[in-house]
Amino acid sequence: MSGTDSRKNDNKTVAQNRKARHDYFVLDSFECGIVLTGTEIKSVRAGNLNLKDSYASVENGELWLSGVHISPYEKGTYYNHEPERDRKLLVHKNELIRLRNKIREKGLTLVPLSVYIKNGKRAKVELALVKGKNVHDKRDMLAERDAKRSIERAVRSNNYD
Secondary structure, three states: OOOOOOOOOOEEEEEEOHHHHHHEEEEEEEEEEEOOOHHHHHHHHOOOEEOOOOEEEEEOOEEEEEOOEEOOOOOOOOOOOOOOOOEEEEOOHHHHHHHHHHHOOOOEEEEEEEEEEEOOOEEEEEEEEEEEOOHHHHHHHHHHHHHHHHHHHHHHHHHHO
């Protein structure tokens, strides 16, 4: 038997916040842990969560995730969790201080990009420090994407001739 674990880099993405990359400029992203109850982690592993309109904030020296909807576990009893409650995020103290200072800057916020199960064991959140886009920024991005697609189509069609 080898000493390496076959699940070394086995990250299963459970949910993504696709709207975040469309609405914001991502300045920095990092991984953090999330505190979940028993029925919450079972529901997350089943993929029953929604990151739309969610954000993170620093309150009383702790990082909290708000606006995430984790559906109640279908096989749970009366001990089931509340779907919309705030959840604590786990980060190192120096990282928390750095984030708090960055958030104080004008127009910056923390938004979750994805939730995944790392190594088949723990739920992790990819959190990003973002700045909002204006309408013209979004239009420029869409025009740039369309131009790139048309160039790729032209190159492909020339290769087949």
